[in-house]
Amino acid sequence: MPVTIAHQIDALQRMTTSELAERFAALHGYPCRTRHRAYLVRKIAWRLQADAEGDLTERARRRAEELADDAQVRVMAPKTLVCPPQPGPPTTAHRSLSENHDDPHEDPRVPSVGSAIVREYKGRTIRVVVRSDGFEWEGERYRTLSAVAKRITGSHINGFRFFRLGEER
Secondary structure, three states, X not given: OOHHHHHHHHHHOOOOHHHXXXXXXXXXOOOXXXXXXXXXXXXXXXXXXXXXXXXXXXXXXXXXXXXXXXXXXXXXXXXXXXXXXXXXXXXXXXXXXXXXXXXXXXXXXXXXXXXXXXXXXXXXXXXXXXXXXXXXXXOEEEOOHHHHHHHHHOOOOOHHHHOOOOOOX
């Protein structure tokens, strides 16, 4: 890589996001849709190198076009990549009929006190009971659903997402 290109790429690190967006538009001929700094630096650096050292070969361009014809273009990653579905029946929450459901301070995603949140996970049935001071699973008390989910999975995960509470169906 020529020294001038290396200096230009180093200078990108000292530019503001607005300056990077302007540089992107000047190099690519259209404005960028993002303000993600690392993305802008990568795209600008690639364009600088491609202009200086040559772009893709005609054969590579044709192959990319062939692949693009067959691909479905997505702007956002599918939900299954963000939170893959687990095998088994969907999560259910069983409400106790004797409990008062009119507490205005209660999170609407959490079932009432005395209810059980049931979920199938890796071949086992997880049953968490909602208590007034938190949640109970396998005889242990937890302050949050996230703490229960972390204990079950071994890694941090949003408790509402893990137990599929509050999702629109």
